[in-house]
């Protein structure tokens with residue numbers, strides 16, 4: 086049972102890698118006690134100070150959230166409290182998505198980016214890459230990004246009113262596996278405004294990673310989310 090000094094972080098548990106996030110959060114060693122809760126109902130969501138939307142299948146997560154009556158409550162939550170989306174969760178937090186199936190894809194929005202689903206190819210084209218991430222604990226030590234049918238960030242919208250988008254990690258194209266081509270494959274990536282190599286960013290108290298920090302044994306992204314996004318929002 087959470088006390089008023091504890092921080093409750095929910096993990097949306099419709100489908101996907103929610104259990105892995107919970108395991109890492111439960112082992113975090115930080116000043117405040119973190120209580121985790123799997124979110125499947127409105128009551129679960131109401132207890133949360135912040136939320137993680139895991140990787141999985143964004144269309145399935147959205148469909149199951151709709152069936153659970155959670156889509157609108159989740160949208161309202163994103164407007165108020167910190168949310169971190171990993172992979173499929175990153176797609177759901179995007180303001181728009183390209184390559185959505187016919188009939189469209191329901192999004193929660195919250196972060197001013199346009200993403201493309203499966204932008205690095207299919208499951209067999211999954212890969213790992215070492216990332217340098219601004220603001221991570223021991224930031225000189227690279228973080229292993231696990232990319233599984235990951236989305237690509239096609240653009241970051243200029244934001245006049247919202248908090249600015251802050252890129253915290255880019256993939257170095259030289260580190261990409263040889264069979265990996267960035268969409269669209271025929272363009273080079275020398276333009277600094279090219280967002281296709283951006284793999285982690287923040288906007289206000291929201292965090293987006295196109296890869297899966299929960300599938301590593303490295304807790305630094307979870308610690309970062311709590312330290313940089315969640316705790317400041319409670320003050």
Ligand SMILES: NC(=O)CC[C@H](N)C(=O)O
Nearest residue numbers: 140141142143172173234
């Ligand atoms: N690993 C993942 O979360 C994959 C995301 C998936 N490609 C989607 O569109 O939702």
